[in-house]
Amino acid sequence: MHDPMSVAFEIRYPWRAYNGTERAGSASEFIKTYRASFITIWHVDPEIRGSDDSCDWFGSRFTRENGWYPATIDAYNKLSPAAQEAVAFVWHTFRHRIGRPWYQHPRWHFWHWRLQIHPWQTLRRWLFTRCAECGKRFAWGESPFTNLWDSPRPKFLRGEVGLYHSACHHVTQVNRSPDQESQL
DSSP: OOOSEEEEEEEEOSSOOOOSOSOSSHHHHHHHHOOOEEEEEEEEOOOGGGOTTTTOTTOOOOSTTTTSSTTTHHHHHTSOHHHHHHHHHHHHHHHHHHSOOGGGSGGGOGGGEEEEEHHHHHHHHHHHOBOTTTOOBOOTTOOOEESOSSOOOOOTTOOOSSEEOHHHHHHHHHHOOHHHHHHO
16 A cells, blocks of 8 residues: 555745855755745545555556547457556556646646645644653754654644654653554
């Protein structure tokens, strides 16, 4: 199972993330031109019938609906597996020329969009979220640790649950017993 979320668009800050203290060289040239993401627009696949690619993000479905060999799809199904692999290779290589139009790509499914506003996320974490171990605040822009994969989305003016400082997470990992480890 894959994550059903794909980045549809990124809106970047209009200014560059450069503070003038980097030394000259190839790495600092990248830093001078890098612009951090201000808003990330995610496409969340609805996972119809248990598929995590029900919107066909990559355009790889072999069906009549997406325009793949509408007249010969039945002939394709009768081919040997080796011949089907050869046809699939050609399809994946040249699908940008014969595939769907740009406006039919799932990134334009605005009803599946979820916005991630990075300054709001940082502010909310700084104001409302507390460490699950020590109960203290997170520093501005600090990246927390967690043991959760699918945590519930926080409410509008609430903090996230199950987040730890780096040191607190290390303490919980060291103090965890083997039977607790098997429950995760």
